[in-house]
Amino acid sequence: MRIQVDFFFVSSEVEPVSFKITNRCRNTIWPGFLSGATSPPLPTTGFRLSRGKSKSVTIPASWSGRLWARTLCSQDPSSGSFSCLTADCGSGKVECSGSGAKL
Numbered sequence: 647m648r649i650q651v652d653f654f655f656v657s658s659e660v661e662p663v664s665f666k667i668t669n670r671c672r673n674t675i676w677p678g679f680l681s682g683a684t685s686p687p688l689p690t691t692g693f694r695l696s697r698g699k700s701k702s703v704t705i706p707a708s709w710s711g712r713l714w715a716r717t718l719c720s721q722d723p724s725s726g727s728f729s730c731l732t733a734d735c736g737s738g739k740v741e742c743s744g745s746g747a748k749l
Contacts, residue, residue, distance in 0.1 A: 664704050665702065667695060669699055672697060673718075674694060674717075675715040675716065677692065678747060679703070680746045685706075685708070685709045714747050717731065719731075734747070736748055
């Protein structure tokens with residue numbers, strides 16, 4: 647699995663940071679975000695990223711947390727519940743909503 651994350655840092659501590667996530671994997675991935683205990687939640691906590699596509703996420707400079715790639719995800723047609731075979735966040739949705747990855 648190859649996922650590229652580019653960090654664009656600025657010189658001021660009050661400026662946000664842009665994370666550019668590029669999917670260099672053979673298949674679709676679903677990046678997940680989890681804010682640390684003292685950081686506010688981000689506007690997105692999960693999304694779909696097709697092969698070869700990129701998406702930038704702006705994160706406040708004071709943010710702490712983690713991001714990871716979920717793979718082999720699907721939505722159950724009868725219940726609508728979303729889950730991933732790797733690194734599922736357990737929310738039942740594409741957005742992780744404050745849940746961390748199950749390894």
